[in-house]
Amino acid sequence: MRIVAVANQKGGVGKTTTAVNLAAGLVQTGKRVLLVDLDPQANASTGLGQVGNTASSIYHVLLGELPLCAVLHAVSPAGLFLAPSSPDLAGAEVEIYPRADREQHLKRALAEASGFDYVLIDCPPALNMLTINALVAANRVLIPMQCEYYALEGLTQLLNTVRRVRAQLNPHLEVDGLLRTMFDNRNRLSSEVGQELERHFPDKLYQTVIPRNIRLAEAPSFGRAALEYDPSCAGSLAYQGLAKEFLQREGPK
Ligand SMILES: Nc1ncnc2c1ncn2[C@@H]1O[C@H](COP(=O)(O)OP(=O)(O)OP(=O)(O)O)[C@@H](O)[C@H]1O
C-alpha cells in the first residue's frame, strides 16, 4: 500500500482537485483507493457528496475515538473510499499537540487500512501538525503548484519541511513529484515559472500539466469527481494522464 500526501501550504493551488481526480483516475485503472480528507475545510468530502458528518470523521480516528474502518464511506467511482473530514478537525491540532506522539496519529490510524493499493491524503493549506501527520504517514508527497510568482518561495519552505521530516520522523518519505496546475499557456508568467520548474526539478516535475478548466471547478458542486462529471473535458483528460504518469513512475510491481 502506497501512501501519498498531496501537500502545499499555499492555499488554493489545486490540492483537493488533484487528490480527488487523481484518486478517481487511479480507480478507473482498477486500483482500490482510499482518500483521506485531512483538511478541516472538508472540500474533498463535500466535493464527493459527503457533507459534514460530525459524528464520525477522520478527526475521531486521529484522536483514537473510532477505528478507521468505522468512518470509511464508499463513494463514486466504485472502488474509491473516503475518510471524511469534519470542522472539528481544526481543533485536533490543539488536542493532539500536548501528546508525546503527536506526529504519529495518522500513521497509526492508517496502519489499520487494508485492501487498498493507494491512500491519498488531501492536506490543509498550512505546514501545521495535520500536515506533519500526513508527511509522517506517507511514503511520498505530491506537490501541486500554481505557476505564479510566489510559488517557488513556498516550494523551498515545503521542501525544507520534507527534509526535516525525513531526517527526524520518517526516513521513507520521498518527493513523488511536482505538478503544474491551473496552467494557462497564454499567460507569460505561467509559462516562465513552468520552465523554471523544468530547469530546477527535471526528475521530479510531472510532464502532465493540468490546464485551467472550468469543468474542474464545477464538478464539486455536483458532489462528483470531474472525471465522472465530465470525463471528456480537458481537465479530466489531464487528470487521466496524470494517473497514468503516476503509475508509470511506480514502475512494474
Ligand atoms: N485546473 C483548474 N482549473 C480551474 N479551476 C480549478 C482548477 N483546479 C482547481 N480549481 C478551482 O480552484 C479552487 C482551488 O482549488 P482546490 O480547492 O483544489 O485548491 P486547494 O489547494 O485544495 O485549496 P485549499 O488550500 O483551500 O485547500 C477551487 O475552486 C477549484 O475548483
Ligand SMILES: [Mg+2]
Ligand atoms: Mg483543499
